[in-house]
Amino acid sequence: MQRDAEQSRIILDILESVHRDGECSQRSRASEVGIALxxxxxxxxFCIQKGYLKAKKMPARSYQYMLTPKGFMEKSRLALSRLSHSLDFLRATRAEYASLFEEAQSRDWKNVVIVSALPLAEICTLCALERNIRVVGIVDRNASEGRMLGMPVHRSFEQIGEPFDGAILADIHTPADSIRWCMSQIGAEQLLMPAFLRPHAPRMEATQ
Known part of the structure; x- marks a missing residue:
């Protein structure tokens, strides 16, 4: 299934690339799509065989590629499918964090830190508001210090500057590294994470 999703992504990116510029070099297109030449x-x-593209031979042994009507339809279908999957992911993620902040509330947490300045931090702040939990800051070891969503972004827990009850994990790119780091800094009991990130957590005995 994951392989099918990746194939659909590549086909959509190829069709969109051709739509933008049918005459760019294959090397440029490979770089744009993120795959080998x-x-x-x-x-x-493959797209030509499927009837999504047609090719016209040009001087200097190059080709001009053009979308066919069938190709336009397939591009639209794949784009809508990608959007649908993105929305499904956002809905599922919001539900996960809503449940997580319910758990935080049951622990009587009043002030929390969000780990990671990635887009999931915005979902976390919304869920925190719904539970009347205050986000005192964002900790991200790889981010530049500054502000995000009106809150300070720090590179360590020590820089928070005020007490907090626990941390909420929002790192979807390097969760295993963030989990290990958080456990070494504040301990496992002070860290909550959504179910879809728990498989990345190291075994407790490995952290002792």
């Missing part, structure tokens, strides 16, 4: 050629041939 040989794979670009293979996917272009």
């Amino acid at each position: 040989g794979l670009v050629n293979a996917y272009l041939k």
Whole structure:
């Protein structure tokens, strides 16, 4: 299933790339789509066979690629599918964090820190507001210090500057590293994470 999703992503990116510029080099297209040069050629041939693209030979042994009506329809279908999956992910993620902040409230947490300045931090702040829990700051070891969503962004827990009851994990890119770091800094009992990030947590005995 993951392989099918990746194939759909590549096909959509190829079709969108051709729509923007049908004459760019295969090397440029490979860089744009994020795949190897040989794979670009293979996917272009696949799209031509499917009737999504047509190719016109140009001087200097190059080709101009154009979307067919069928290609426009497929591009639209794949774009809508991507959007639908993105919305489904956001809905599921919001539900996970709503449950997480309910757990924080049951622990009588009043002030929390969000770990990671990535987009999930915004979902966390909304869920915190619903539970009347205050977010005192964001901790992200890889971010530049500043402000995000009206809150200070720090690179360590020590820089928070005020007491907090616990931390909420919002790192979807390097969760395992963030979990280990948080456990070493504040302990496992002060860290809450959504179910979809728990498989990245190290075994408790490995952290003792």
